Amino acid sequence: MNNEFTLKLPAITQNEAFARSTVAAFCVELNPSLEQINDIKTAVSEAVTNCIVHAYRGRSDGQIEMRVCLENGGVAILIRDEGCGIADVEQAMQPFYTSMPEQERSGMGFTLMRTFMDDVQVESDPAKGTTVRMRKQIRTED
Amino acid sequence: MIVSITTKPNTVIAHLAGELDEHTAGEARKRLDLAIHMACVQNFVFDFGALTFMDSTGIGVLLGRYKSLRAKHMNIFIVNPSPHIDKILNMAGIYTIMQKISERGQNE
Numbered sequence: 001m002n003n004e005f006t007l008k009l010p011a012i013t014q015n016e017a018f019a020r021s022t023v024a025a026f027c028v029e030l031n032p033s034l035e036q037i038n039d040i041k042t043a044v045s046e047a048v049t050n051c052i053v054h055a056y057r058g059r060s061d062g063q064i065e066m067r068v069c070l071e072n073g074g075v076a077i078l079i080r081d082e083g084c085g086i087a088d089v090e091q092a093m094q095p096f097y098t099s100m101p102e103q104e105r106s107g108m109g110f111t112l113m114r115t116f117m118d119d120v121q122v123e124s125d126p127a128k129g130t131t132v133r134m135r136k137q138i139r140t141e142d
Numbered sequence: 143m144i145v146s147i148t149t150k151p152n153t154v155i156a157h158l159a160g161e162l163d164e165h166t167a168g169e170a171r172k173r174l175d176l177a178i179h180m181a182c183v184q185n186f187v188f189d190f191g192a193l194t195f196m197d198s199t200g201i202g203v204l205l206g207r208y209k210s211l212r213a214k215h216m217n218i219f220i221v222n223p224s225p226h227i228d229k230i231l232n233m234a235g236i237y238t239i240m241q242k243i244s245e246r247g248q249n250e
Contacts, residue, residue, distance in 0.1 A: 013165035020195075038195075038226040045197040049164045104171075106201035108234050115233060 003029065004069035011052045011062035011081065020044040023068050027075050030138040039116035040075065040136060046109040047079040047132045054099065055083025055130055073139030074118075078131060085126035093122065144192075145173035153185040154178075159192035162200040170203055178210050186211050188240070191222035200227075201234045208239055219243050 005026065009015045020041040027040060048064060056062030067078040086092045092099070093114070098107035113120045117134040124130040143166030144159040156177055162170055178186065188204070190196075211218050218240040223231060231237060 013163075016163050016165050017161060017195075035226065041195065042197050042226070042230070045163055045195075049197065049199060053164060104202040104206035106198045106205060106234060108198040108201055111233070112198050112230065 002069055002071045004067065007066045007068075008063055009066070011056045011064050011083075012060070013049075013052055015064070016045055016048050016052070019048045019064070019066060023066070023075075023077060026068055027070065027138065030070060030073060030075065032138045036136070036138055040077075043113045043116045043120075043134055043136075044077065044079070046113050047077075047134070050109055050130070050132075051079065051081040051083065053105075055081040055085070057084070059083070074135055074137040077117075077134045079134075080129065080131040082129040085129055086122070086124040087126055089122050089124050143170055145170055145177075147173075147177045149183070152183045153187060154181045154183050155187040155189050157189040157192060159194075161195040162193060162203065163195070163197050164199045167199045167203050171206065174203070174207050175210065178207060178214070178216075181214070181216065184217060185219060186216045187219045187221055189221050190224070190227055193224070193227060196227050196230060198230070198234070201230065201236065204231075204236055204240070217241070221245050 009019065023044045024037050024041050027037065051064045062081060062083055065080040069076045091097055093110040095111040096107040098105040113134060117136045119135045121133040122130065143162060146157045148155045148157065154177060156174055158170065208218065220240050220242045222245065
């Protein structure tokens with residue numbers, strides 16, 4: 001049976017550690033290695049930070065929806081916001097690209113997500129917000 | 143996130159402990175900037191031995207500090223990154239501008 005949960009949480013930085021730790025704890029059922037757990041935590045942290053810093057910039061009422069599903073020995077993670085969206089997703093995913101060059105941003109968020117997860121899909125609409133879908137295989141014997 | 147500063151002859155060491163993300167980056171920046179501002183030495187070391195988590199926000203923090211450290215003509219070193227943090231630092235090219243050394247000061 002697939003195991004899954006959905007969580008909605010305010011888009012504030014205090015919730016970053018909670019979001020990544022919660023996903024990591026949920027994945028323990030798949031018996032991941034420490035490296036796999038750290039990969040997942042980092043990818044979730046990047047996606048959640050994007051919601052807070054970019055999607056809801058200048059707002060304090062934003063909500064982040066997080067759906068996590070354990071299926072076929074892997075984890076599928078959906079992170080969705082209803083913020084300002086990304087006009088050019090391809091550009092946003094380029095290593096070292098940042099829309100906020102005046103701040104100390106590395107522009108490595110999507111690059112880390114892509115490196116640490118097996119698959120990353122980004123869907124964005126400037127009017128509706130952004131949805132990030134990521135998947136990582138944990139067990140190979142399934 | 144705790145940043146504590148110790149000194150050795152000609153060297154300032156910033157020990158980072160805990161988790162470095164968007165939530166904790168502000169405090170880390172403040173403490174590191176103060177240490178850099180006060181430093182009148184040749185070498186600045188980031189000790190990541192007690193840093194349990196870092197995401198790309200940490201890369202931004204390091205790149206920002208790099209500018210002020212280079213402006214003071216200091217050599218910059220990194221010691222004790224966990225394998226995961228090491229992977230992120232490598233990926234972002236940090237080791238092309240900051241040198242990873244063992245605690246005894248040898249190149250790694």
